[in-house]
Amino acid sequence: MIGPFGLTACMSYIGISPSSLDSSSRAPLIDVRAVECGYAGRTILEGVNLQVHRGQVVALIGSSGGGKTTLLRLMSRQIRPTRGTVLFDGQDIGVLDARDIYAVRRRMGMLFQFGALFTDLSVFENVAFPLREHTRLPESMIRDLVLMKLNAVGLRGARDLMPAEISGGMARRVALARAIALDPELVLYDEPFAGLDPISLGVAARLIRDLNDALGLTSVVVSHDLHETFAIADHVVMVANGRIVAQGSPDELRNSTDPLVVQFVGAQADGPVRFHMAAPDVAHDFGFAGGQA
Numbered sequence: 478m479i480g481p482f483g484l485t486a487c488m489s490y491i492g493i494s495p496s497s498l499d500s501s502s503r504a505p506l507i508d509v510r511a512v513e514c515g516y517a518g519r520t521i522l523e524g525v526n527l528q529v530h531r532g533q534v535v536a537l538i539g540s541s542g543g544g545k546t547t548l549l550r551l552m553s554r555q556i557r558p559t560r561g562t563v564l565f566d567g568q569d570i571g572v573l574d575a576r577d578i579y580a581v582r583r584r585m586g587m588l589f590q591f592g593a594l595f596t597d598l599s600v601f602e603n604v605a606f607p608l609r610e611h612t613r614l615p616e617s618m619i620r621d622l623v624l625m626k627l628n629a630v631g632l633r634g635a636r637d638l639m640p641a642e643i644s645g646g647m648a649r650r651v652a653l654a655r656a657i658a659l660d661p662e663l664v665l666y667d668e669p670f671a672g673l674d675p676i677s678l679g680v681a682a683r684l685i686r687d688l689n690d691a692l693g694l695t696s697v698v699v700s701h702d703l704h705e706t707f708a709i710a711d712h713v714v715m716v717a718n719g720r721i722v723a724q725g726s727p728d729e730l731r732n733s734t735d736p737l738v739v740q741f742v743g744a745q746a747d748g749p750v751r752f753h754m755a756a757p758d759v760a761h762d763f764g765f766a767g768g769q770a
């Protein structure tokens with residue numbers, strides 16, 4: 478009989494080290510050091526230092542366009558820093574070759590913005606997909622693992638449904654089951670609550686926390702929903718204008734007097750966080766003389 482979430486035996490059977498269960502290790506799982514990066518020569522993040530400790534739920538918050546998703550992309554080596562290093566479990570992932578980065582990514586689960594399910598596959602097959610892609614497990618083991626993951630998100634009973642037959646909140650939970658199918662050590666979530674009603678949102682948030690603790694995961698969650706995020710995070714990191722401008726426990730951020738934090742947590746449009754993206758002069762764009770904007 479296999480337990481509710483998956484066993485060490487299953488993990489080693491599919492070749493994954495259950496090292497996340499080793500709480501004796503004090504080195505951070507993710508260590509972002511003095512990183513600078515950007516797209517097409519445009520610098521987005523600058524001087525970013527961030528440690529994600531094992532077992533924690535870390536929330537990345539901040540205004541739109543501040544660089545939160547870019548930070549997740551760095552952690553999963555979808556992009557490389559132009560300066561500085563990103564260490565995963567002590568390894569500089571910026572210098573790994575394709576084979577090694579593939580091995581590292583197997584230790585990460587990702588639920589990226591609007592991470593859609595495959596519409597022509599059942600709920601069961603969606604969760605089975607990474608197991609079929611990345612392992613050679615026998616069908617009976619795949620079945621047990623898929624049902625365990627679906628059970629963990631409360632949807633074992635939905636296994637035969639198609640994505641079109643389930644709600645948005647349920648689809649997000651199936652995507653979560655799929656993200657943890659390979660028993661990752663780290664799960665990266667990009668706006669996992671986007672578009673959910675308040676009840677589904679609360680359920681999804683609680684699930685992220687519970688799965689994190691039950692499976693010995695480490696989670697990084699980008700979210701605009703401060704209420705739910707503060708309720709589940711151990712550590713909150715605020716990213717604005719390409720820099721980390723504040724970090725601490727949810728209470729520390731709530732009680733902060735830093736104008737940037739106060740502006741964001743208090744949802745004020747005006748303040749130190751730029752509302753406008755850098756753009757040509759207003760007078761230039763609208764064709765009138767300077768000084769009249």
Ligand SMILES: Nc1ncnc2c1ncn2[C@@H]1O[C@H](COP(=O)(O)OP(=O)(O)OP(=O)(O)O)[C@@H](O)[C@H]1O
Nearest residue numbers: 516517521539540541542543544545546547548716
């Ligand atoms: N693939 C890309 N190519 C070029 N520029 C990009 C790319 N992805 C993001 N950017 C730019 O990088 C900046 C940071 O984007 P990013 O998506 O990291 O911000 P964010 O904080 O996650 O925003 P949001 O909360 O709106 O998702 C933005 O100015 C964005 O336009």
